[in-house]
Amino acid sequence: MMRASQSPARSSPAPPETGQPVPARGAGFEVDWIFARSLRMRPVWDMVERVAPTDATVLITGESGVGKEVVARTLHLKSPRRDRPFVKVNCAALPAELLESELLGYERGAFTGAHRPKPGKFELAHGGTIFLDEVGELPIHLQAKLLQVLQDREFSPLGSTRDVRVDIRVIAATNRDLAERVQRGEFRDDLYYRLNVMSIFVPPLRDRRDEIPQLVEHFLQKYAAQYGRPEPRLSPETWRVFMEYAWPGNIRELENCLKRIVLLESEDFVAALVNGAPQRPSVAVTPALPVAPSRPVWDAQLGLKEIARRAAHEAEGLALREVLDQVRWHRVEAARRLKVSYKTLLQKMKQHGLGLALAVAGALSARV
Ligand SMILES: Nc1ncnc2c1ncn2[C@@H]1O[C@H](COP(=O)(O)OP(=O)(O)O)[C@@H](O)[C@H]1O
Ligand SMILES: [Mg+2]
Incomplete structure (x- = not known):
C-alpha cells in the first residue's frame, strides 16, 4: 500500500551512499553535507527522495541547528527546478513592513525612499523554489498575504x-510548534494546512548520536583544510563528551565546536560542555545507537554487556526496517514474518523511531 510502484521515488535517482559527503551544485549555490547512516534519519532522507521530484509544499520542522535548511536545499537540488533559483527568506530577520516589501517587491514611489522598483522574493523565485525559513514568526497580516499567494500564485507588488x-x-521551515501556535490564535489555521501538505521532522542530534562520528570527521577535515591547519586527533575523553553531551544547538553547535578545536588547536574547552553547561532534560534522549565498528574509541569504555545490548538493538532496528520495506510497510505482514505479535511490532517500531516513517509514508501515498 505504501509505495505504489509508479510512485515518483521509483524513477528518481537512487539515494547517495550513506556516510559519503555529497557535494551538490545548483544555480548559484553549493552544499556539502553527509547523509549519515542513521536509523533516525532514514525516514527523513526517504521522504526527501519521494517528495523532491514533486511540486508539493513541504513544511520542515525541528529544533534550531538540526539541518532543516540542508533538507530544504536538498529538496530543491533533487527537484526538476534545480537549475532555477533557490530563494531563502528568513521570516524572523526583518520587521513586518520590510518583510512585506521584501516578499512582494514594490514599484517606484510605493513609499518614501522607493526610488526604484524592486522585485520581491516571490518574483525572484519564479521557476524555482522559495524557502520560507522560520515561517512561524511571520506576522499575522503577512500570513494572510502568503496564503493568498499560495492559493492564487499571483500577487501585486506594493504600490502596483x-x-x-x-x-x-x-518550502517552509520552523522550530516552533505550529499546531500549538494555531491553537493560541497566533498562526492562521488555513495557512498551516496549506503549508503542512507534506511535513518532514528532522530529529535533534541527541536522538541520532550515531551520526556524530561521521559529522565530526567531516567537519574536522573541512575546517582543517579551510584554515590550513593540521587535522586534529581527538582524545578519547573528547569523544566521550561528544557522545554524551545533549547538543542543545544540534549540528550547528557541534560544527562550531569543531571549528574552534581546529582554530585553537586545543580541545581543552570541550570537557566544560558536560561539566558546566546546563543540560537539556534527558526525557527526549533515546539510548545512543551503536557506533560504527570502525571507530571503537568510546566502545572500550562501555563494557561488554552494554556493547552487546546496543549491537542487539541495532540488529533489531535494521531487521525491522528491512522487513517493513520488503512488505511495503504492511504491518500485519511484517509481524507475521518477524514472528512477533502485531502489538509487539508496533512497540518495536516506536522504539526504533519508525512510527514517524510510517506516518509520513502513509500521508504521501494518500496524496501523491
Ligand atoms: N547532514 C549534515 N552534514 C553536514 N553538515 C550539516 C548536516 N546537517 C546540518 N549541517 C550543518 O549544520 C548547520 C546547521 O544546519 P541548518 O540546516 O542551518 O539547520 P537549521 O536550519 O535546522 O537551523 C549548517 O552549517 C549545516 O551545514
Ligand atoms: Mg535555519
Whole structure:
C-alpha cells in the first residue's frame, strides 16, 4: 500500500551512499553535507527522495541547528527546478513592513525612499523554489498575504496595480510548534494546512548520536583544510563528551565546536560542555545507537554487556526496517514474518523511531 510502484521515488535517482559527503551544485549555490547512516534519519532522507521530484509544499520542522535548511536545499537540488533559483527568506530577520516589501517587491514611489522598483522574493523565485525559513514568526497580516499567494500564485507588488503571476515551489521551515501556535490564535489555521501538505521532522542530534562520528570527521577535515591547519586527533575523553553531551544547538553547535578545536588547536574547552553547561532534560534522549565498528574509541569504555545490548538493538532496528520495506510497510505482514505479535511490532517500531516513517509514508501515498 505504501509505495505504489509508479510512485515518483521509483524513477528518481537512487539515494547517495550513506556516510559519503555529497557535494551538490545548483544555480548559484553549493552544499556539502553527509547523509549519515542513521536509523533516525532514514525516514527523513526517504521522504526527501519521494517528495523532491514533486511540486508539493513541504513544511520542515525541528529544533534550531538540526539541518532543516540542508533538507530544504536538498529538496530543491533533487527537484526538476534545480537549475532555477533557490530563494531563502528568513521570516524572523526583518520587521513586518520590510518583510512585506521584501516578499512582494514594490514599484517606484510605493513609499518614501522607493526610488526604484524592486522585485520581491516571490518574483525572484519564479521557476524555482522559495524557502520560507522560520515561517512561524511571520506576522499575522503577512500570513494572510502568503496564503493568498499560495492559493492564487499571483500577487501585486506594493504600490502596483499589476498582477504578477509566479510559478514557485514553496518550502517552509520552523522550530516552533505550529499546531500549538494555531491553537493560541497566533498562526492562521488555513495557512498551516496549506503549508503542512507534506511535513518532514528532522530529529535533534541527541536522538541520532550515531551520526556524530561521521559529522565530526567531516567537519574536522573541512575546517582543517579551510584554515590550513593540521587535522586534529581527538582524545578519547573528547569523544566521550561528544557522545554524551545533549547538543542543545544540534549540528550547528557541534560544527562550531569543531571549528574552534581546529582554530585553537586545543580541545581543552570541550570537557566544560558536560561539566558546566546546563543540560537539556534527558526525557527526549533515546539510548545512543551503536557506533560504527570502525571507530571503537568510546566502545572500550562501555563494557561488554552494554556493547552487546546496543549491537542487539541495532540488529533489531535494521531487521525491522528491512522487513517493513520488503512488505511495503504492511504491518500485519511484517509481524507475521518477524514472528512477533502485531502489538509487539508496533512497540518495536516506536522504539526504533519508525512510527514517524510510517506516518509520513502513509500521508504521501494518500496524496501523491
Ligand atoms: N547532514 C549534515 N552534514 C553536514 N553538515 C550539516 C548536516 N546537517 C546540518 N549541517 C550543518 O549544520 C548547520 C546547521 O544546519 P541548518 O540546516 O542551518 O539547520 P537549521 O536550519 O535546522 O537551523 C549548517 O552549517 C549545516 O551545514
Ligand atoms: Mg535555519
